[in-house]
Amino acid sequence: MQQRRILDEFTVNHELLRGNLATPKWWLPTVLGLLVVVLFGFTLMGIMFNRGLGVTGLSRPVYWGLFITTFVFWVGISHAGIMISAILRLTQAEWRRPVTRAAELLTVFSLLTALFFPLIHAGRPWRIFYWITPYDFARGIFPNARSPLVWDPFAIGTYLTGSTLFLYVALLPDLGVLRDRTTGWKRAFYTVASLGWRGNPRQWRLQTVAGILLSALMLPIFVSVHSIVSWDFAVTPAVEGWHSTVFAPYFVVGAVHSGVSAVVTMMALMRWLWGWDNYIRPEHFDALARLLIVVACAWLALTFAELIFGVYSLEAPERALREMQMFEWPWNLLFIIFFLTGFAIPVPLWFFKRVRNNIAMMFWTSILVNIGMWLERFLIIVPGLSRKQPFVFTWDSYQVSPLEWGLLLWSFAWVMMLMLLFSKFFPLIPLFETKESQVFTTDVQIGRVTMPAVIRELD
Amino acid sequence: MAASNSVLGLYDTPNAGADAMDGLKSAGFELGTFDVLTGTPYPEGAFGEYVPQHRLFRFPFFGAMVGITLAILFTAGTQLAYPVITGGKPILAVFAMLIIAYELTMLGAVVATVVGIIFESRLPNLNLGAYDTRITEGYIGVVVECEDDRLEEARGVLQTAGALEIKTA
């Protein structure tokens, strides 16, 4: 499994700063193409603010549809960063090194994207100011601390702030490298951004301590964020299929499942686009696939619990909902696709070492997982709402409008564009972590066997 | 009072850097006046360096206290300012306040920790003193802070250890 390359610092700098010190040919056309989609998305938002939420497919009783599904989806994707960065840092897993920054970045940008959806969903987002800040109670709008919808901004805001700060702190040594490798206005920018990083033992020691301490602080936040998002649904008994205690860990584990899959997708793209074969190797995909198997099995157990308790109560409305979800058109087709893409196709494939070490296979299976996970959120939210009130004057079920599809597309383009813009100015693979791995790994001879070894500091 | 100088010796191998640190120690330079600069973290003590204790762990506690105070003020304040009973829950709903209190506590802890990290790293300090950009390419820098009267001695020790270049600032 170990495929270590011995690389000196000069080579590491040269290869990993390729995208920062020079611009790859594909970069600008890609960013411009994504920008077009992003601007199109902002135009759609403008149309919606101008004409009202009626341009979407939302209507009684389905008041939460694609926007909230996508909101939950992107919050889910954001869980990759801390899972990989924090947990693997605390367990001292060597294979995390090339992945951590890109995963943390995905966290930050996917959270930013997720935040857009409840804001635009309000119809008049500028009024949200009154709803989460204790200002001007005379209007009759005030933060209701008892509502999960107010818990959400606190949770996501905390997670976003923490992740951004975590990203920045870990970026300091690399900003120092960029300061030393650039001239002119770029050098001035990196000098200020690096805060004067020199690389003395005090600073390195604090980097290590910072990594561990911030990881330990961020982990409880990571668990709490998606739990709080899940309580938007779970706490209300009014909607069939929602009032279930398992939602909190179910959403968290599902988020890890989709988030880590998104990291796999991203790592494959990074290897292909920037040619980082020395740094992103099949062993990393192998390790991620093993992690995904464990997470996917946990997700399956929680899905099973959620479904079985749906019918456990033997209450007619809940049973009717589950029958609709699994056996009635078009939900049955979506259910089958959700299960196949989320678990039944990728996970058995990951049991084979050939698949785990095949980067193309890992790329496509990770995309399948995220299709399945988006559908999972859709199937949780919409069917329950559509059965919420037995007597409604509208007999149509929820139809997703072209505008909503457009904004879904916008969200993917927005995240990808932000990642590419970041990659132009900052290295996607942490230089100091890669160099640290060169120092802290070596080979050791035991009998006739030469085996990889790591150096562990004694307390 | 004699002017303070910053002298940097640049080495191409970690062994030479460690030898320079040993030389400075033997020459009687005070611990804390000389340091090693590297482009990658090495195991603690690899160069025989002195790293004073940090007090980073105090920062998260302070931040957490601030966070929880703000949270209680916000949640209790808003609920008491507009005491509307929603969903049969009490006006001061402790179990709901707990969630916002938890989030703001953790936010306070994280922000304070980051401030602490930057502070304890003695940053920001945009004046790098004696420094060489080759340090981030794998060279080892050994830097000494000394008065004018020991400047030549410091340069001599660094040169004896095999410095490729010596810079003064």
Place this chain on the structure above:
Amino acid sequence: MATTSLITDAPDHRPSNIESTALLAGEGRTAAGTGLKRFMWLLAALSVIGFVGIVFRFINDDGRQDWGFYAATLAWMLTIFGGAPMVAIAPALAKADWVRPVARIASLGAIVTAIIALLMIPLLFKFPALTQFSEVLGDDVRRRSIWFDSPSYAPHFWNVLILLTLALVGMAMAYVMAIPDFAAIRDHGTGWKQRWGKKLARGFYGRQQQWEWLKMRIGITGALYFAMLLYTNFTFSLDFAVSLVPGWKDSLFPFYHTITTFQAGIAFTIIGVWAARRWGGMNKYVGHEQMWSLGKFMLATTLLWFYFFYSSFIVFWYGRSDSDSATIKLLVSGPYIYLFWTVFFLVFIIPWWIMIWNKVRDSVWGPPIAAFIILFGLFLDRIRIYVSSWSAVPDDLELATTSILQDMPDTMWPDVFDVFIMVGLPALGLLSILLVTRLVPLVSLWEIQQSRLITKPVRFLRSHVQLVGKPD
């Protein structure tokens, strides 16, 4: 520059292989001292008292509610002894080196699961069938359960089968993990230990193929045990608690039960490690590194206890439907309110406050203190859950199959036979482990030797570090 050129050898003060083998396999601490023998006789006496308690429980029995403490005790034993082997499996799957000295202590918990499976049989006589009310309400009326339309005694059958399977897999795993040490006992032991070592080693001589076979068997039994443990927690918690209470619908509860199983397993292992150091002479083999790593996991599971509890609680509290409110009242704010708060402090607040301090976590005395508190707290937690569930028998049977608990039971206090059971059955579990350790070394000798092979202290420039090999 390649790191290899910066590394030089350093003095190695760890126990040599020869000393380890002689000490652990043949002589020394596996021989029971007077103190240990007295303690084992005490446990035996308590076990007898436990059986007396069971007999008198059968004789003095006013209904299902009198068996709540018995169910709670079994649940607690399953939690501790069933969860302990996970400490041996999970870090080993993650290729952690620190777990090697403690894997044996952890895996010994599996032995008790067989005893739990047998002890469940008396309970099954009192456990109601799914159609318990058919005589009064008609054949179609069944208690709500995860078995839906299965035969009436499906829970009885499946729970015994699952628990027996767990026991079998657990004992197989513990046995396979000990085979090389049995070989060492065969080669260096004397008397009855040497004879038993030979029988149990089954021709293991350390050939390459035998080692490959061993690794594979450990992996398979470990993975199977993990799956069976989850399944056991799922069915046991739902059948013996949730489905007995009308209106208690809690999809998270089996996972809550599972996470407390891990928490208890880690606590048990920490106490075992402490005892091995204190009385077993294993100071050189298990130290603060093991305590620190186990302590971190115990802190994590302690936090997860609160997370799982709160996730259920907030859904019930916010929902406020009749069944939600009744569930909260039964388990938290009603007849067991004082017990609940005691549990809250013992399982969460106090251990959390002890373990968040680095100096305490990184010591050999801190984690055991927290572990003892946690185990006692979890015992009270099982009483809170199972005693309340077994006593939730509605006076009006019509209400037994509805979705709301309307008759809140009174607080049940243990009588003298319950006390006999609560003291005697865990004593029996502990006694069985101590009996096994008469033959099996307290620490895994071959794993420590393997660790010694692939790790060594070295010098890196001017610092002292440890080199840890990473075989695939």
